Amino acid sequence: MIMDLQNTTYISIQANCTVDTSYRFTYYKISYSVIFIFGVVSNATVLRRFCRMPQTYTSTAIYMANLAAADIFFVNSLPLRIYYYHNKAATTSNHTNDWSPGGAFCQLTFTLKYISLYGGIFFLVCIGVDRYFAVVHPLHQHLRKVRTARMRSFGIWCLVLALSLTLPFLYSAASRWNKSCLLDPSSKRHHTIILAALGLVQIAYLLPALLLLFSYCSILSVLCRLPHCRKIRHRCTLTVIYWVLVVFFVCFTPYHLNLLGYTLTQVCLVQSCGLAQVTKVLHPVVLSLASTNCCLNPLIYYFSSSLVHKEPTGSRGSASQ
Template sequence: MHLQNTTYTPIAANCTVDTSYRFTFYKTSYSMIFIFGVVSNCIALKRFCRMPQAFTSTAVYMANLAAADIFFVISLPLRIYYHHNKASIYNRTRDWSPGVAFCQLTFTLKYISLYGGIFFLVCIGVDRYFAVVHPLVQHLRKVHTARLLSVGIWCLVLALSLALPFLYSAASQRHKSCLLDPSSKRHRALILAALGLVLIAYLLPALLLLFSYCSVLRVLRRLPRRRKIRHRRTLTVIYWVLVVFFLCFTPYHLNLLGYTLTQVGLVQSCGLAKVTKVLHPIVLSLASTNCCLNPLIYYFSSSLMHKEATVSRGSASQ
């Protein structure tokens, strides 16, 4: 999300900071993420194709998480193209203005991946919660249930991913559809509405994920040492999901909160405005590395999914 420096309640005129580095930084980081994202997710899809026929609920959520990553990888060339052209404008070597359709498509693909990744990481956490804390409640872990829930999540993600670009477009500058204009009360309200949706889409899954995994860890801590060893893979998956979720998404959303509030003038802090503006490209790129780190979760959970699939086939044959 790009905001103009002019705000409804202006920050001091001398509160500026040079962020020209962002064009080269974005192009470099997105190019690296694109390469690693393509390679790692192709390997992940290859592993899914080799999975046993008796798919498990965990495998369903993993497959959907991989699909969300692919959406993001697809969007990266568009974003690299955008920042390449913005750099040309900044250096006054050419004129270029992205159209509404370009901005809508780029933002939509970005949010499909970002919040698809968040929601399906939470699904993996809740799935582990029922597997460990309530193992007798098996109907919530059936493959059919997981597929229905996945369809519902995709509908929610698509609705959110289409709503956010619509709000941004309504609050954008005339003839500059990728830049938000917080210079009027109406535009400021639209920007804050988009910020509210973004924060809710992060905070609720974060709380649910923490509850699920804290409950799982509490149960596993009570087990005898011999049984704890059997759940080593479950613990590894838990730790990796927590690391990926909070490392990638928390800095981005915290910085976005401060960045937006200073740009629309609700928080009058020149220092915060400078820091969040400088950090914005860094935390956004960090959030984007999610698509490269998720395949590590697939790797650590592959034996777990294979074991559950074997148990599922054994139960079905009885």
């Protein structure tokens, strides 16, 4: 969220509630450098394979290609973030004046981050829902046509761009000076906008999470009633949905839970020094964990390759089974 590029080394809910987080600049530099290398190689490989695929695309292929494109947005922003943290670490260690990148830098990095974060969330859900209709409602093939998948993907991009531009806009509306790349949660002037952004972020996570869980439970319920010989046909579907669930909940759940606790303590809606300290210390870790989704998403492509490349049994515009 907006508090990921922080300038202060200590927080203070109360006079005696402080914690040192000076490690975060070096941690971010190392973790983002590793994510950048693996993210570029893995997603470039996926996009290259999609470009070389025959034109018999499936709906799964459309969602996977858009997922890889969303990851590329974040990967492209990482050099800017690494440069930012390198300068922050240098000014902190040398005790020089605080380095500020300016408003345009903040807007760009925030926008690219949210395009990847919520593009990844929404397209992961699309893959899960696509598998839901393939198994639970196989007769509704019109919902899984390539044209429908492209239209749905276009709508998701519009939603992601609107969300990604809204959050930096809230930052700009609350900050009159370009002193840092964050809103100060301790400033009462920012509380309303901070909470509005928090609510928007949490909804953008919770609704897809519930939809993904519903799709998975419905798929599992149907497959449990099938004879063993028919279950084998859906082995790839189960593998894909397992990986989607792992990537989704391992990468995004810790980030959003930590963000909720961190923000509520910072705006003093929750008076807990221990929670404030823990969430502050964990914030760089869970943010980097959320960022690793751009490295893990290509694994979903690997395990769904038969669904992506399989030519439809019906019309060429339909999706695979």
